[in-house]
Each structure stands twice: as structure tokens, then as C-alpha cells.
Amino acid sequence: MDIPDKDLLAPGHRGCAGCGASIGVKLALNALGENTVAISATGCLEVMTTPYPESAWEVPFIHVAFENSGAVASGVEAALRIQGKDDVNVVAFGGDGGTVDIGLQSLSGAMERGHNMLYICYDNEAYMNTGIQRSGATPYGASTTTSPKGSASFGEDKPKKDMPMIMAAHGIPYVATASIAYPEDFVNKVKKAASIKGPAYIHLQQPCTTGWGFDPSKTIEMGRLAVETGSWILYEIENGEFNITFTPEEIKPVKEYLSVQKRFRHLPEEQIEKIQKYVDAQCSELGL
Amino acid sequence: MVSIGCVIKNPGNTRNNKTGSWRTFKPVLDKEKCIDCDNCIIFCPDSSINKQHDIDYDYCKGCGICSNECPSDAIEMVKE
Amino acid sequence: MIEIRFHGRGGQGAVTAAEILAKAAFKDGKYSQAFPFFGVERRGAPVMAFTRIDDKPIDLRYQVYNPDYVLVLDDGLLNVVDVFSGIKDNTEVTINTESFEGSGEHAVHSIDATGIALDMLGRNIVNTIILGYFAKKTQAVSIESLLEVIKETFPGKVGELNVEATKKAYEMD
């Protein structure tokens, strides 16, 4: 992989030690290069990178609110294009909350209108910025502060919203899933998305040391486990054509992924089995 | 005085913020063992390892991802 | 200042008629104003529109309650709406109807605009025809300006047909 002389996400930002979002955004920006304008939803990313008067963004950056990065990006894109700046990459970032929940409408509108832009959802599977509340992207069984385990609860009782497929249903030219643990796969997808004219969406799984409950050194390991257990499947849909982009040599039991995270540690065996069945079904549906 | 609209015109200036002070353990690289896979550079959340694999302790928060992802066990986490 | 009130049904062009009249008066060198009273009703429901014409700028911004002229585009409205509401002794009321048998209390002109419309336009759109008749009866607006505005409002063949129909109404007794 090409290593740039200077990262476009500067150090000194306030992300947690071991922050997966920083890794994902750094990789994406480096892949896109300097001729890029970035938009961010409110969330961990925005708060940790732009505490006035400091900013970690080495490319032009704008943030407006939590739920509107799709629409803000639409305006940015329109403004750049009308000025003839057709070659500038427009990339919008939103966390899972800002993407699959509160920002869904705004994003849907942006995708439907066909803006030439890339939207990257950095998915850490809960509202981490405000202290680990569940989102529509929180997986089944995860204990969060608003889907806590308890005497009558095993945690989140609904499966993760299938956001990439919702995006694919918009008929946009490029949709992909990715993981920070597979940087080459991710970077290739970012570059492909940028080269395609029209809207592109990448759903990037990004383990969160604080929210998932694992040692900061294990951020990448956790992402790898998600993929190796089939809990997170790497694929792309290019002009409607579906392709798995990474197939693990052997698919490990999901328990290996669940048992090393605090958010799943409470799960009884029968719930783990249920999750295993769900994961198996997903794998077979997508052809992994 | 704040800038108009709190716009930041010299971005990248989080470099003023030396997050190295957050660290409890620091990564130490044994260059003899290094196989130039660049994993430590690619995965560093704080852009604290340069192309020559020098670790910038001004910013390294000591997360240990580099050590964990090093296939040749060339990076050891040492208590500050 | 003269104040005109139009009664019609949604889709019959009462609002357009009020605007055409205002534009024609403006072409005559006068000041004018036209506006609808909109309900949320749809096609077919009763609507009202108003026009004011004056020699000086018009500074009134409320509805017309005591009109000098009332134009009724559809006699079916007579059973639904009090088209005579607020009229003055000298208010002239024009109704699109084959024949009007009122109480005799009010001065009413009747014109079979629908007949002309069906005959000349092939559909029951009477707003321009009523305006032609109004222009003749009142001379509140010149027929030349009226026809010009009708042409501008409806370009092409529709405009030409409307101009002919309006002329016919103007030439009627």
C-alpha cells in the first residue's frame, strides 16, 4: 500500500487511544488525496478533530449538524460543480447514528439526486460520542446504555439495520462494505468510488475500543475477527453487480468474536447460538 | 478574538496538541526485526509513525495497535 | 377606485380572470391589484378572487367586501354562495347563465358564456368571455388591453380562440 509523506488527518486530534474512526478517515483521505472536500456529521469524528481553534483536517472541511451531512454534501457538491471544479472529490462522513438513524432521510435524498460524491459511514455500532447508546446499526445482543442487559433483557433485541442494501436499493452506481482491518480492500473501494461518476456509498465497520469494550491495542484484531467469523462481510455492488471482495480461509465460530467484547460478554449460550444461526444465514444469503 | 464563524484557516494545527502526554505504555521498535510490512504505519490512529518507521512520541497515545499488528513482534510496549 | 369580485369554481379560471383584468387595467395606464381567496378546496369547489383598479397606487390589502362589480362564472354557485353579499346599490352583477330569474332586487346582467365557450372553445372555460362582456358593459378596461393580456396569458392557438370568444362577448348587447 502507498504510504503518503503526510497524512491528511493530522495527529494531535482528541480521538481515544486506539480509535478506529481515525484509522478509517485517515485511510480514506489519503486514498482520495488533497483535491478533496470533506463533510462530516456531528459525532465522535467531528468533535475529536475540530476543537476550535484547532482542526486535524488537512483538506477543506465542513460540519453543520448531526442529521444532515448528506444534504450539506449536496450543497457543497453543487457549489463546486457550478464553479467548474469537477475534479474535486466530495466525501461525506457520518457515524452509524448520523447515517442509519437521524441522517437517513438527508442521505437518501442526496443519493437519489445523483450528486457526484462519496458517503462513508464509519460504523461503530452505537452512539459512541454520547456514551454508547444503541443505534439502528447496533447488532443483536449488544448491551448498550439504552439497550442494557438486565433481568428481562439480553441487550439489543433487533438485528442491525441493513444499511448497505438500503443504499443499493437507491440504484446508485457503487455500494460497498469495508473494514478498517482490511485497509487495502477499503482503500481500493474508496478509489473506485471516487473514480465512478455519481453517488457512492461505503459502509465501513470500525471497532470502537470504548464502546465495544476491548483493549485499545485490539482495534484491528476485532475488525479482523468480525470478518473472519462472517459477522461482517466485505462486498461491493458495482452498477448492480454484487461481488464478495474478501473470503476468509475458514469461517470461525462467531463466539470467538463475541466473547472478546464486553458488550456481548453477558450473552447466554442460546443467544450465541441464535446469533450464529443469523450469521450463517447472512453468509449463505450473500454467498460467503 | 474568535475568527468569523469560528473558521479555522490553518487546519492541521491539532499538531499543537501533543497527545503523547496521554500515554502509559510506549511502543519501542526493534528495527532489526522490522520486515517493512508498514502495518504499524497503516493502522496508527494518530499518524505517529513515519515512512522510516520512526515513532513520533509527541503524538503517540500508546494504544499498542502497532505492537499488536506487527507480524514480526518488532514493537514492544514499554512502561513510560 | 373600483373593486371587482369574482366567483367561480376551482379550475374555472376565476383567479386567472382577476389577474388578467388587473394586467389589462395596468396596460391602460392604471394601477391595479388582484388576488384570490384560496381555500384548501380542490377542483370544483367555490373560489373567490378580487381585482382593484385605480388611478393611483392601491394601498388596501384586505378582501373586497363591498364590490362595485361581481362576476359569477358559474350559475350553479348561486345555490351555494351568496354572490350578492355586501353589494352596494349601484353594484352590477354579471352571471354566466342561460337565464336569470332573480328577485329583481339587484341589477343583474346575464350572459350565456358557457354557450359561447362550448361553441367557440370546445370546452366550458368562460373566464375570458365574462371579461369581454364586462369590458363592454363597464368600460372599466379597454378591449384592446384585455385582448393583449389574454394573448400573453394563453400563448398559441388557445389564446387565439380565447381572443375570438372574448371579442364575441364584447360585441354582444
Add this chain to the structure above:
Amino acid sequence: MVKEVMTSNKAVAEAVRLAKPQVIPVYPITPQTTISEYLAQYVADEKIDAKYVKVESEHSAISAAVGASGAGVRVFTATSSQGLMLMHEILYAAAGMRVPIVLADANRAISAPLNIWNDQQDSIAQRDAGWLQIYVENAQEALDTTLMAYKVSENPDVLLPSMVCLDGFILTHTVEPVEIPDQENVDAFLPPYVPEHAFLDPKQPMSIGNFADPQYYTEARYAMEVAMTKSLDVIQQTCDEFAEIFGRKYGLVEPYKTEDAEIIFVAMGSLCSTIRVMVDQLREKGEKVGLLKIRAYRPFPVEAITEAVKDCQKLAVIDKNFSFGIGGALYADMKVKIDKEMYGFVAGLGGRDITPEFIMEAYEKTKAPEQDVTWLGLKEE
């Protein structure tokens, strides 16, 4: 220069065409809709060289507007009522980010009960968002004010967005003669927007819309108050410059027969037309009465108001909005800042027609007051 008969909505669209914004994100809503339609057609017919962003909501309209303005181009959007309410959060963000957007609000009542007709509660509800708010009285003023709004908002001393408030239906759907300025003159009056404080250019990266902690937030908001105060002069200068070129004079406020008036009506928007006629009628009967039309509600022109009402005895303030337990917003602001005996009147809510009788009632009740605040034309049962 051509003169045409048109609605205020068309007049606004004409102003937008002349102002040449490059991005127009709009979402239709009654009674603003025809603005969004005219502009879509102008773009379709290449009368404006702009990107018309067909957003899926007002929230996205204003969000895209902030994005585009932040990216450094001139932007226009328009809305009304519920749409403005949906924009609420981003209106504050726009002002705080100091992006000089111009927005036309077709003033309409707020639900519930659902009502599409005119009052001014929608824009009044946004009075503290940090936007300049100018209320207009007729179609000509709607056109002229839209042009002036860009010049004021884009002034480096101001850099706050502007809201041009025009009464729904009473203006938006009323046709009347309007003078359309020549493009040449408009270009001379309103040069292209050249942003210096904020734009998005990879050649010169900057971060916009940042996070500010307690150490900076207060100063950021205070800077807006300073800009808002400065905008008083900028608005007046802009009006003077406009008058030089186009011959039509406007101000922060417009006094009418106030010099020797004992009672002065104070109001905003289209209502002022009818009040002016009533003032003339009352004057004919020997009553010493005048009108103070408030054009600029934000910034609130305390000095200009104080000067205009200094010699009168009483004020009759008519609001098309209401703050519970207080009275109308204009009345409340006047109470705080203007040292005069005054009475508040709430009228015209949800499209209730404000007839001469209502205005006479306000006059009588100011002469012989019974209470501080009166709802005009309220049906008792």
C-alpha cells in the same frame, strides 16, 4: 427597466434571477411554492446559471444552502411556516457559521390547527436565530429587498444570513405592478460574492463549522451581536445606495405622518398599506395619527424607532403573532426598548382578514385603553 403586473412570489424570483445565485436548494410549500416553481423554470430555461438542488425537505434545503454557501457561492432558498420550523436548527447553524444566505419566507401560520394562511408567527419564532429579518409591504419591496439582502448579508461587517419576510397570499398571491430593474444596474449595485472568511477550496484548506468549547462559544455568539448591530448602518447605507441607482427609497423603519402625531401605529409587512389608508382617513377627520412601519425587525432599530416616536403620546402596536402571556413579539420588544405608553394588538392570525374596522378598533382602544393587549376581531363565543 420593465414594469409588469406580478405576484410578490414572482417578484422575489425575478430578484433572485437578477442576483445570480449559483446554488438554489428549495423545497415547495404553500404559499411559497410558486417561488420554487419559477426558479426551477428559470434554471430549466437557462435564465439563471445555477444548480437547482431538488431536496427532499426544508431541512435539507437549508442544509444544502449552508453547504453551498460555505463552499463559497451565492445561495438562495425559500420556505414558509412548517418548512421554516423544520429548518429551525440549521437556521441557527447558518448564522453561527456566518454564511450570507438569503431566504424568502412566505409568512404563514403554524400548525395546529393546520392553517395555510398568513400570519407572521413562523418567522417571529426564528427571531433569535441570528438572521436579519426584513418585513416587506408589497411586491416591489419584495423584489428590491431581496436584492438588498444579498448586499447587506455579504457585507464583511455583517456576514449574517437574511430572511425576507413576505405575507403569504396577501403578497405572495396578489398581482400588482412591479418595476423590474435592468441586469446592468443590478450588477453595478450587487457585485459577485467573493467570500474571504469561509470557503472550501483544496488549494487553501480551511475548516468550517467547528466545535467550540466554553472558552470560545460566548465570544462567537457575541461577535454575531456585534455584526447584527453593525448591520443597522449597513442596511441604511445599502438602502441609500439602492435609492441612488433605482430611485426607490427604503430604510430600517418608514415613518408616515408621524411628525405631529399623538398616536402612532406600529406594524410590519403588508398590513402597513391598509393602516396608511386609515391614517389618511383619520387625518381627514382631524385626528393626529401616524404610522411607523418596521422593515428591519432584526436588527431591531431602537434608535430609528425612538427618533420616529419621540414626540407622540401613545403607540398602537399591531402584531400578527403572539407570545403566550406577553402579547405580540413586536409589542414586547417595543416595551423593553422604547419608553412610551403603548398598547398591543394581536390580529390577522391564520389569515383572518385585517379590515379597516380592526384598525379603527385598535385606534379607539389606544385612545381609551382598557387593557395592555387586545386580540382584534376575536369572536367571543
